[in-house]
Amino acid sequence: MKILVTGGAGFIGSAVVRHIINNTQDRVINVDKLTYAGNLESLASVDKNERYVFEQVDICDRVELDRVFAQHQPDAVMHLAAESHVDRSITGPSDFIQTNIVGTYTLLEATRAYWNELSAEAKKDFRFHHISTDEVYGDLPHPDEAASETELPLFTETTSYAPSSPYSASKASSDHLVRAWLRTYGLPTIVTNCSNNYGPYHFPEKLIPLVILNALEGKSLPIYGKGDQIRDWLYVEDHARALYKVVTTGKVGETYNIGGHNEKQNLEVVKTICSILDVLVPKETSYAKQITYVTDRPGHDRRYAIDSTKMSQELNWQPEETFETGLRKTVEWYLANQEWCQHVQDGTYQRERLGI
Incomplete structure (x- = not known):
């Protein structure tokens, strides 16, 4: 297959690209605008591979998208x-509306125009x-808030949408667009919704890399509110495996929670x-002494938790990493890749608080 991956220089996208190049015989066309969070250094291990090509293109640019489709003829x-990043969406929501909604619409239309010209077999x-x-x-x-553990539900593929932030609202909108393009135009789409990813190559505005780097530099480790917000953590390489399973074996029109x-x-x-x-890096006092509590994020969701039963039963996928093994691998990676951490922050972001 030839797979066009948008955002392939980002955190999850680069993990997907590395997985495809390293574990399959498929080809990858990486389409990325290279905003602050996109970094080609994350793809240094595969960028010389003959099955990989990079196109610096904004998904809002229809002319360039049409060229990429015509030139590379992807199968998916x-x-x-x-x-x-939720905090950035609070500070400046317009970028989220433009990329996540307008960009998805533009990509859908470019894809539909290309798909309409395919043979009947290729369309299918x-x-x-x-x-x-x-x-x-x-x-x-x-x-x-619950009287017992049995009253704690999980997100399933049929859970109603109720986004809280400009970020999640823009992603909800893009999900609806994708499903509408299937129902109205017949474009063969699949949607996946994932929990919080962590792992190597994560831009340090997010909790885990920010805490690792701040701890090493002796800076405060800011906890929003009481730190009792609950997230379901997914190792990014497990997610990459899941996404490849979905695009190759998932059913058109289905949603899969990962x-x-x-x-x-x-906390x-x-x-x-x-x-x-x-x-790993002992000092006189525990790094936990650097923990501080700061004003909570506006509209902060208290708990996310995913039910991945459908992925397990229908696509035979399970995460390989426990939180303990995945987190240790993540910390070790950041310790071994300080140069990457410095390069990705230069001139763009110095781990300051956003979204106040």
Whole structure:
């Protein structure tokens, strides 16, 4: 197959590209605008491979998208390009509306025009796989609010949408567009919604890499509110495996929820990172002494948790990493790749608080 991956220089996108090049015989066309969070250094291990090609293109640019489709003739699209940080969406929502909604619309139309010209057989085999987030569902009851564990539901593929932030609202909109293009135009689409990803090559505006780097530099480790917000954590390479399974074996029109089966409070995540660093890079006092509590994020969802039963039963996928093994691998990667961390932040972001 030839797979066009949008956002392939980003965190999850680069993991998908590396997985495809390293574990299959498929070809990849990486389409990425290279915003602050896109970094070609994340693809250094595969960028010389003859099955990989990079196109610096904005998904809002229809003319360039048409050229890419005509030139490379992909068999599938995996759409990961998106603005993705909730705090940034609070500070500046317009970029999220433009990329996540207008960009998805533009990509859908470019894909539809290309797909309409394919042979009947190629049309049937083609897939447009839209990668989204569990944040479109809003939040779930927190243990503090439930009388018993049995009252704690999970997000399923039929959970109603109730996005809370400009980010999640823009992703919800893009999900609806993708489904509408299937129903109205017959474009063969699939949607996946995932839980919080973590792992190597993660831009340090997000919780886990920010905490690792701040800890090493002796800076404060900011916890929003009481730190009792719960997330389901998914190792990014497990997610990449899942996404490839979906685009190659998933059914058109279906939605698949992808989670890590690891519900953790933010405070627990930060303390676990500190404990790992205490062992790997010991100092006189524990890194946990650097934890501070700051004003919570506006509209902060309290709990996310994914039910991945459909992925397990229908596509035979399970995460391979536990939270403990995945988090240790992640900390070790950041310790070994300080140069990447420095390059990705130069001139763009110095881990300051956003979204106040």
